Amino acid sequence: MAFKQALAVAAMEKAAGKIINKSLCEVPGGWLALAVTEEGKRLVFASKEETQMGKMFVAEKTVEENGANISVMQLNPNNAAVVRRFVKWASPSACGTKGTSVGFSDWLGVADAFVAELFAKRQLKPVLVDYTPDNSAALKRNFLEAVDTATWGILENGYKEGYGANAAGIKAEEDIVKALLYGYSMIGFDCSDKIDLSLEKLSEETIEKRYNELNEVFRAALAASYLNVEFKVGTQTVKFTEAELRRIVLEYGEAIMHVQFIYNSYLKNTPWDIDFELSLSKPGKMLTPQEHYLIANELQRNNIKLASICMDGLQEKEALHEDLQVHCEIADTFGYRLSFCNADLAQVDFATAVKFLKGKVHFKLTNVLWLAALQLIAENNSELMGKIAEAAELDVAGAQDLNADTEAGKAYALAYAKVLNPDKGGLSVEIKDYLLANQNEYATTVTKNVEMYLKKF
Numbered sequence: 001m002a003f004k005q006a007l008a009v010a011a012m013e014k015a016a017g018k019i020i021n022k023s024l025c026e027v028p029g030g031w032l033a034l035a036v037t038e039e040g041k042r043l044v045f046a047s048k049e050e051t052q053m054g055k056m057f058v059a060e061k062t063v064e065e066n067g068a069n070i071s072v073m074q075l076n077p078n079n080a081a082v083v084r085r086f087v088k089w090a091s092p093s094a095c096g097t098k099g100t101s102v103g104f105s106d107w108l109g110v111a112d113a114f115v116a117e118l119f120a121k122r123q124l125k126p127v128l129v130d131y132t133p134d135n136s137a138a139l140k141r142n143f144l145e146a147v148d149t150a151t152w153g154i155l156e157n158g159y160k161e162g163y164g165a166n167a168a169g170i171k172a173e174e175d176i177v178k179a180l181l182y183g184y185s186m187i188g189f190d191c192s193d194k195i196d197l198s199l200e201k202l203s204e205e206t207i208e209k210r211y212n213e214l215n216e217v218f219r220a221a222l223a224a225s226y227l228n229v230e231f232k233v234g235t236q237t238v239k240f241t242e243a244e245l246r247r248i249v250l251e252y253g254e255a256i257m258h259v260q261f262i263y264n265s266y267l268k269n270t271p272w273d274i275d276f277e278l279s280l281s282k283p284g285k286m287l288t289p290q291e292h293y294l295i296a297n298e299l300q301r302n303n304i305k306l307a308s309i310c311m312d313g314l315q316e317k318e319a320l321h322e323d324l325q326v327h328c329e330i331a332d333t334f335g336y337r338l339s340f341c342n343a344d345l346a347q348v349d350f351a352t353a354v355k356f357l358k359g360k361v362h363f364k365l366t367n368v369l370w371l372a373a374l375q376l377i378a379e380n381n382s383e384l385m386g387k388i389a390e391a392a393e394l395d396v397a398g399a400q401d402l403n404a405d406t407e408a409g410k411a412y413a414l415a416y417a418k419v420l421n422p423d424k425g426g427l428s429v430e431i432k433d434y435l436l437a438n439q440n441e442y443a444t445t446v447t448k449n450v451e452m453y454l455k456k457f
Helices: 007-013 051-055 077-086 112-117 133-139 142-155 174-181 197-201 205-210 217-224 241-269 289-300 319-324 325-333 350-356 368-380 380-390 407-414 416-420 428-437 439-454
Strands: 025-027 030-037 040-047 060-065 070-073 102-105 126-131 164-170 187-191 229-233 236-237 274-278 308-312 337-341 361-365
Touching: 007 030, 007 040, 007 060, 007 070, 025 142, 030 142, 040 051, 051 077, 070 289, 077 142, 102 164, 112 126, 112 142, 112 439, 126 142, 126 361, 133 142, 133 319, 133 416, 142 164, 142 174, 164 174, 164 274, 174 187, 174 241, 187 241, 197 241, 205 241, 217 241, 217 428, 229 325, 236 289, 236 325, 241 274, 289 308, 289 325, 308 325, 325 337, 350 361, 350 416, 361 439, 368 380, 368 407, 368 428, 368 439, 380 407, 380 416, 380 428, 416 428
Parallel strands: 102 126, 102 361, 126 164, 164 187, 187 274, 274 308, 308 337, 337 361
Antiparallel strands: 025 030, 030 040, 040 070, 060 070, 229 236
16 A cells, blocks of 8 residues: 555654655655754664665664654765665766766865755756865865765755766775766766877977887888878868878877776776766866877777867866867767866856867866855855955955955965865864855845856756
């Protein structure tokens, strides 16, 4: 006999507290929801009989109400993992290579519940977690905590249209394994350490000598593949000189081989869809169309399935303004998306990128949630804003100056680690408590800032 919703809700509220209506969902053998209790938010599960899902939860207390078994649980990692397993829409899912998506870095873990709402009925997919090892080290908050926060936010909001979670900027193999275990839907691999920028300072004669030390058959194959030919990419063409080919092969050869090893070792045969994002951005280096084309061509030739190549808008500003069209058309030619990190601070031309990539693009609004928090604090809590300015080693800024297109806004955005790192007397707890206490106001500020970007698509 079916367990009616009204009976389940009545029993859950009697045992725990007020149910958050949007979170209520039917699951195998019962009902699941978040509730507001005297001890804070709790996960509540109601069932008539023992279930596989119920056995996997770690309960804070169990009671029987009106013939129903009620488990009241803390929002801990074990229970988040169970939710992701049985409530599919609460689990991250891959974006694939088509469509437009927008990523966020919620460093304080406060905004996920209401950010997702902004994407309802839009032809855009939110990536609510874009988290890097650098973020983890600065915030003392691991990758599991980041995806768990998104899980609870999605459940609370009842958002069923799908979201992504990107473990970005990964260099170590053990971090890839962890991200896969935690259910991330995107692996952003950073192979910039394998790019040999010392080649940029060498003379053409020295580079030619090194290149000629490579296997003769290998060099002949490269010449046959890339020289004396123009490659059509959309409305653009890419061609190579001998000097360019020699330098690119020496500079990027190790990176290309390392990417192949990583993909074949960890991502080739996953039992679920995973987006593989490749980051090549490196300080002091602008990716050229020739480099981009050769890397993409060699990876495709070796059956590496890229979902996207990520370009950092701050580090590659010139490439994204002077050569934006050709980079977009290279990506479109090889069937993957371009991903733009720090798209907000770098003022990436959203509409033009969408046009050139035929809507197949990922924008990372890396700093928008943090800047929204600072705007709210600057406007309403001068004492806390003073502490933030001191930690950031910056002049106190007003709310009107804390935008991504101002110098003050960019400076504060890039100083997040100084402000939030617990080892440096970070203010993360105080800031998070303030945002939670003023959650409606923070939601309004975030909505205003994010909507400003969404209107550009």
